[in-house]
Amino acid sequence: MNVVVTGLGTTSPLGGDVASTWEAALAGRSGVRTLENDWAEKYGVPVTFAGQLVVQPSEVLSRPETKRMDPSAQMAIVAAREAWADAGFGEDGVDPDRLGSIVSSGIGGVWTMLNAWDTVRDRGAARVLPLTVPMLMPNSPTAYVSLEFKARAGSHSPVSACASGAEAIGMGFEMIQSGRADVVICGGTEAAIHPLPISSFAAMQALSKRNDDPQGASRPYDVSRDGFVMGEGSGVLILESEEHAKARGARVYANVLGVGMTADAHHIAAPEPNGAGQTKAMQLSLERAGLTTADVAHVNAHATSTPVGDMIEARGIRTLLGSHADQVLLSATKSMTGHLLGGAGALESVFTVKALETRQAPPTINVTEPDPELQVDLVRDTPRALPAGQIAAINNSFGFGGHNVALVFGA
Amino acid sequence: MALSKDEVLAGLAEIVSEETDIDTAEVTLEKSFTDDLDIDSLSMMTIVTLAEEKFDVRIPDEKVKDLVTVGDAVDFIAAA
Numbered sequence: 001m002n003v004v005v006t007g008l009g010t011t012s013p014l015g016g017d018v019a020s021t022w023e024a025a026l027a028g029r030s031g032v033r034t035l036e037n038d039w040a041e042k043y044g045v046p047v048t049f050a051g052q053l054v055v056q057p058s059e060v061l062s063r064p065e066t067k068r069m070d071p072s073a074q075m076a077i078v079a080a081r082e083a084w085a086d087a088g089f090g091e092d093g094v095d096p097d098r099l100g101s102i103v104s105s106g107i108g109g110v111w112t113m114l115n116a117w118d119t120v121r122d123r124g125a126a127r128v129l130p131l132t133v134p135m136l137m138p139n140s141p142t143a144y145v146s147l148e149f150k151a152r153a154g155s156h157s158p159v160s161a162c163a164s165g166a167e168a169i170g171m172g173f174e175m176i177q178s179g180r181a182d183v184v185i186c187g188g189t190e191a192a193i194h195p196l197p198i199s200s201f202a203a204m205q206a207l208s209k210r211n212d213d214p215q216g217a218s219r220p221y222d223v224s225r226d227g228f229v230m231g232e233g234s235g236v237l238i239l240e241s242e243e244h245a246k247a248r249g250a251r252v253y254a255n256v257l258g259v260g261m262t263a264d265a266h267h268i269a270a271p272e273p274n275g276a277g278q279t280k281a282m283q284l285s286l287e288r289a290g291l292t293t294a295d296v297a298h299v300n301a302h303a304t305s306t307p308v309g310d311m312i313e314a315r316g317i318r319t320l321l322g323s324h325a326d327q328v329l330l331s332a333t334k335s336m337t338g339h340l341l342g343g344a345g346a347l348e349s350v351f352t353v354k355a356l357e358t359r360q361a362p363p364t365i366n367v368t369e370p371d372p373e374l375q376v377d378l379v380r381d382t383p384r385a386l387p388a389g390q391i392a393a394i395n396n397s398f399g400f401g402g403h404n405v406a407l408v409f410g411a
Numbered sequence: 412m413a414l415s416k417d418e419v420l421a422g423l424a425e426i427v428s429e430e431t432d433i434d435t436a437e438v439t440l441e442k443s444f445t446d447d448l449d450i451d452s453l454s455m456m457t458i459v460t461l462a463e464e465k466f467d468v469r470i471p472d473e474k475v476k477d478l479v480t481v482g483d484a485v486d487f488i489a490a491a
């Protein structure tokens with residue numbers, strides 16, 4: 001059964017919706033800026049910047065919605081509403097028994113959990129609000145999406161760190177292929193720009209410490225890259241069986257052609273140094289799609305701007321694609337958005353679909369001196385045109401725990 | 412520090428409005444929390460928790476079921 005993308009939504013460090021986010025991405029703008037708080041002085045948090053939302057959910061949601069949902073769920077709802085409207089479902093919507101939701105978060109309701117602990121410690125257990133558990137549980141975003149759109153075919157939230165959003169889309173594809181649903185609202189969300197996650201990632205030496213140059217900090221493949229930049233936001237896609245989309249005359253952005261998922265089983269946080277699991281995920285995604293490497297014209301890389309991770313992926317892409325890699329335009333959009341963790345694979349799927357639709361591969365910014373080992377055609381600074389005709393694009397996402405997900409879209 | 416019933420009503424209306432988006436003017440003494448204001452049990456417990464803090468009173472869990480109308484809650488808090 002063919003699966004198509006009929007709706008897109010996001011709220012991101014580049015914009016409050018898909019149009020503004022995509023426009024900023026093509027313009028090569030950075031969504032990273034200095035945090036306006038006193039965490040550095042107060043707690044000694046060593047990183048003072050992040051990719052932060054342009055439009056706060058409180059600007060578009062009602063007051064009760066912002067009180068009842070953790071920021072991670074608020075962002076998911078904002079993105080889901082845009083995607084739903086974009087898909088053009090009429091008054092009748094979709095048969096609830098044939099509608100699913102799969103919206104993931106890598107970290108979960110960290111703000112809610114830690115604020116509630118502050119309340120217990122400082123003001124006593126009696127002051128803890130009754131909605132604390134439904135707000136902090138990591139399935140809260142998908143549950144709220146299910147509630148809002150009456151998705152009764154199933155609501156899931158696969159958690160796989162920074163691969164979570166991509167895994168949600170892969171599972172959405174499989175949910176439709178298996179016949180469980182005709183339409184799935186799927187994606188990822190993350191709202192973890194909080195001193196605890198920042199301190200924890202910094203303790204792993206995973207984050208860039210370019211406090212004096214926030215916009216230049218996320219620089220995938222550059223020789224001076226020094227770690228990833230935290231980002232926040234959500235991306236949501238409406239996946240639909242081709243038959244269902246055709247029957248209602250829906251506009252189709254792209255086809256979801258395949259997904260490949262593997263696990264490194266190597267280390268809890270470090271990627272397997274040869275990238276075997278990552279490369280295998282890409283290979284499986286193409287096999288499942290019935291494609292060969294020659295069909296691939298674009299890759300949206302996971303590329304988080306870490307010294308080790310970027311090159312493992314790049315070498316894997318070269319290994320898989322061989323000399324065809326010279327004809328594949330590679331984009332690392334985290335250079336502009338920062339790393340949305342559980343939201344990353346979803347936002348980057350939005351980018352991948354937009355790239356296919358508009359035939360433009362978005363730029364990678366901040367690469368002043370590419371890593372000398374890089375053997376791929378990296379799109380730098382300004383967008384580049386993708387070929388006409390039927391082409392395929394891969395979106396990679398990898399997560400702590402050894403999770404590897406490759407999604408293939410075609411148009 | 413005893414508050415007048417009007418002061419309690421005004422404060423409670425603010426809490427209810429924050430939680431539900433119902434206009435404070437709609438939160439009047441005769442309104443039932445469930446039937447008129449469409450407040451579910453978890454939202455009611457949230458309102459109770461916030462009211463306890465705002466008015467510095469203790470509303471026992473077993474008492475909450477007796478607070479059917481806004482007036483019931485105002486009377487209880489004002490008398491506490």
